[in-house]
Amino acid sequence: MKLSLLTRGRLVYRTAVLLKNSYSVSAVRDSAALLHRNHGEPSQVLQLEDLVLPQMGPESVLVKMLAAPINPSDLNMIQGTYAILPELPAVGGNEGVARVMEVGDEVKALKVGDWVIPRDAGIGTWRTAAVLKADDLVTLPKDIPVLSAATLGVNPCTAFRMLSDFEELKPGDTVIQNAANSGVGQAVIQIAAAKGIQSINVVRDRPDLQQLSERLTALGATHVITEETLRRPEMKELFKSCPRPKLALNGVGGKSATELLRHLQSGSSMVTYGGMAKQPVTVPVSALIFKDVKIRGFWVTQWKRDNKHGECLQSYIHDISKALLQNE
Incomplete structure (x- = not known):
């Protein structure tokens, strides 16, 4: 049996390809992002804008987004109906996979070239690049399929935990x-x-x-x-x-x-x-x-927050990544 763990939707693939192909390494201090300044229907409030990235801090990392999916919770957040809402204006997207391009002087757990996914929701993944706190990211193997990596944090995690915890x-x-x-x-x-x-x-x-x-x-x-x-x-x-x-x-x-x-x-x-x-x-x-x-x-966002610094999240990533590699 092939373990794919990938939401099969046209929007997912389109978004993933857009983020993967629209990034220019030479424009590393800029980012294209799908931004909303008000809550409402995504088709009405989302706009593609160019953002200037903030300066790197000692505990931050510069990442290049490789792929990001579209989930119902992403749309609910833009509509203003989700349980947590980021401060506006906000970049859409709650999960995705990125490559670390630069690390701050005090960052020890991450290095250039690592693949990372967000630990929590609301980080804003529908962009080509970002400067983020290293503590808000978790590493995963670089040899799993990029689209599987991009969707590892929400749907498969929800499924895995529900089958394991109750x-x-x-x-x-x-x-x-x-x-x-x-x-x-x-x-x-x-x-x-x-x-x-x-x-x-x-x-x-x-x-x-x-x-x-x-x-x-x-x-x-x-x-x-x-x-x-x-x-x-x-x-x-x-x-x-x-x-x-x-x-x-x-x-x-x-x-x-x-x-x-x-x-x-x-x-x-x-x-x-x-x-x-x-x-x-x-x-x-x-x-x-x-x-x-x-x-x-069960709400996977709360589970991640409860286990933000524990071994459960990293253990889940290890187990799912291993299964993906065995069935690739």
């Missing part, structure tokens, strides 16, 4: 998730398959359902079903081939989340990391009383 999953166990074709969902499929964990992957019905199902199966999905199938009696047949899930991962909310709960084992967990339906999560009383399910939430 239930003790063993080979042969099952996880169920909605939004299975999202960036997080595709990462969940691949990481679960690498660990020998079966996955039930719920997607919305669509004209190209067969092609989507084949693509997710190629990533390692055990089962791919629609939201409608999730509500039908034939789910009983599915559970003849795999145990009921110990873990549900909810990126949608609303009725979809409630249906995930119906299929969990007793004593298991549902973790909510997104709400694409913009509807509340409703938990039946019977699920709490008779199945003792645990309802949890």
